[in-house]
Amino acid sequence: MDLLKSIAVAASGLKGQAGRMRVIAENLANADSTPDRAGVAPYRRKIVTFQNRLDRELDAKVVDLGRVGRDASPFRTKFDPGHPAADATGQVQMPNVNSLVESMDMREAQRSYEANLNVISSTRRMIQRTIDILRA
Secondary structure, eight states: OHHHHHHHHHHHHHHHHHHHHHHHHHHHHTTTOOOSSTTOOOOOOEEEEEEEEEETTTTEEEEEEEEEEEOOSOOEEEEOTTSTTOOTTSEEEEOSOOHHHHHHHHHHHHHHHHHHHHHHHHHHHHHHHHHHHHHO
């Protein structure tokens, strides 16, 4: 039944967006973390990828969380000569996480999650109405 297929496809979207939100939350949690000593790299921002997969049982393409990569952008620096991780010039490397970018990514992931949830809710209502019509 195509209605059940749409629920399964939307559920795969829910799972993918939930994984994306988990990685974004990890990035936000580590946005201000610093290394404990000089010469150690700080937290590097993680980036989520998605991949589509053909589900042969459903005969439909579904989305899966792909590999989680690392952002290769340069680290931020902060002048703090008293910090244990400061180099000879007093600079401390900070994570390459931009809280504003992460917040916008989180908002986008939440909206996509909600859209998939609405698909499931609408499909369930259609199935229930069909059952009600068949009973009458």
